[in-house]
Amino acid sequence: MNSQKSPGPEASELPARGSSHAGGARRLKLRHLFGAAVLLALIATVLLRSLVADVYTVSQDSMHPTLDDGERILVEKGYPDEDGAQRGDLIVFDGTGSFAPYEGESGVLVQTLEQVGHWFGIGSPPDTYVKRVIAVGGDTVACCDDQGRVSINGEPLEEPYLQTPPTAERPASGTSFESTVPPGRVWVMGDHREVSIDSRALLGAPGGGMISEDRIIGRATDVFWPWDDRRRLENGENDG
CATH class of the missing domain: 1.20.5 (Single alpha-helices involved in coiled-coils or other helix-helix interfaces)
Structure with missing residues (x-):
């Protein structure tokens, strides 16, 4: 071996x-x-979503035909600036203390889940709404004149964003109203007037149906999803 x-x-x-x-x-x-x-x-x-722009999902039909349920919109967070909100602008705002009590506030757990979902691109934060600014602080807004139009300080308001032009038979609002907007607040309405719950319906609620400017989250500037329907949104004055 x-x-x-x-x-x-x-x-x-x-x-x-x-x-x-x-x-x-x-x-x-x-x-x-x-x-x-x-x-x-x-x-x-x-930082980007807090200071520059954020993404919100439309979860209502009150802005049709301008916006459709399920569309995702970019929201400019630097709005309003020192000039304040402007007539004709599409704004996203926190409805707590105004719209939320009317529709009923959700529970803390639901609100938390909705907020988390928003950060992951699913839905929008709780009690968040998108509407159009019709009148600003100091304006007297009324409806309707003999041609069915909304008026601002006695002047008829041209509203090209409505699905059909207002007429005496089919006015811009089925509810008559007249109100003077306090400084620092805005009068808002949906473009789909027949289904929109907005300042008209909340005249007897806290704040008189008008949104404080410090509740405005930002201005909607673009639809970016669905991709085939992406487009720039029209904002600004629409006075006649």
């Missing part, structure tokens, strides 16, 4: 001392870099 020991593996076949530790350190460093990149991306997203 040969008692000679078998030769060991050649040096080239042996793992280099410390190579497994070096590989683990590299993987750990990559994980840290990836985590930092994700954190920075989240911070950038929060």
